[in-house]
Amino acid sequence: QVQLVESGGGLVQAGDSLRLSCAASGRFFNSYVLGWFRQAPGKERTFVACINWSTGSTNYADSLKGRFTISRDNAKNTVTLQMNSLKPEDTAVYYCAAAPYGRRWSDLGGMDYWGKGTLVTVSS
Numbered sequence: 001q002v003q004l005v006e007s008g009g010g011l012v013q014a015g016d017s018l019r020l021s022c023a024a025s026g027r028f029f030n031s032y033v034l035g036w037f038r039q040a041p042g043k044e045r046t047f048v049a050c051i052n053w054s055t056g057s058t059n060y061a062d063s064l065k066g067r068f069t070i071s072r073d074n075a076k077n078t079v080t081l082q083m084n085s086l087k088p089e090d091t092a093v094y095y096c097a098a099a100p101y102g103r104r105w106s107d108l109g110g111m112d113y114w115g116k117g118t119l120v121t122v123s124s
Contacts, residue, residue, distance in 0.1 A: 002026040002113045004034075004096040009118030012086055016122075020081040022096030022115060030054040031101050034079045035070065037108070038092035039117075045095065047105050051079060059105065086122045093117040 008020040024034065035050025049060045049070040058070050069082040079096065096115035103110035 002032075002098055004098060004113055004115035006094065006096045006115045006118040009094065009120045011121045011123065014087055014122055014124050016086050017082070017084045018086060018120060020083070020094055020118060020120070022079040022081075024077045024079070024096075024098065029100075032098050033101050033103070033105070034072065034096065034098045035059075035105060036079075036081050037095045037097055038090075038120075039095065040089070040092040043092075045108055048094070049081065050105050052101065054101075083120075086120075088122045088124045091120060091122045093119050 003025045005023045006020060012018050030053055032053045033050050034053055036048040037045050038048050039045040047061050048064060049058065049068055051058045051070045051072050053072060060068060067085050072079045095117045097111040098113040099111045
C-alpha cells in the first residue's frame with residue numbers, strides 16, 4: 001500500500017504562486033509515476049502533471065505548460081507542484097496520484113493510489 005498526503009493548498013490572489021506537496025509513504029517502487037490531477041467545482045477531474053519517480057521525466061497538460069512545474073525529492077519521498085501566475089480558473093481541489101509506469105494518465109481508473117486532495121482557491 002502507498003499513502004499519499006497532499007499539502008500546501010490555500011487562498012491566493014490571481015498572479016500569485018503556490019507550491020503543493022505530496023508526501024508518499026508505504027511500499028513504494030521506483031517503477032512508479034506520481035503526479036497531480038485537479039477537479040474544479042462542478043467539473044470532471046483532469047490531469048495536471050506527472051513525473052517518473054526513477055528517471056525524473058515529466059509530462060504536463062498542454063494548457064499548463066510554462067506555468068506549472070512538477071518535481072520530486074527521492075530522499076524525502078515527496079512530489080512538488082509549483083504553480084505560478086495563478087488564475088481564477090485554476091481554482092480546484094488538487095489530488096496527488098500514483099500509478100505504475102506505462103499507465104495512461106488520461107485514464108483516472110488507471111491510477112492505483114490517490115490522496116484526499118488539497119483545495120486551491122484563486123481570487124480575482
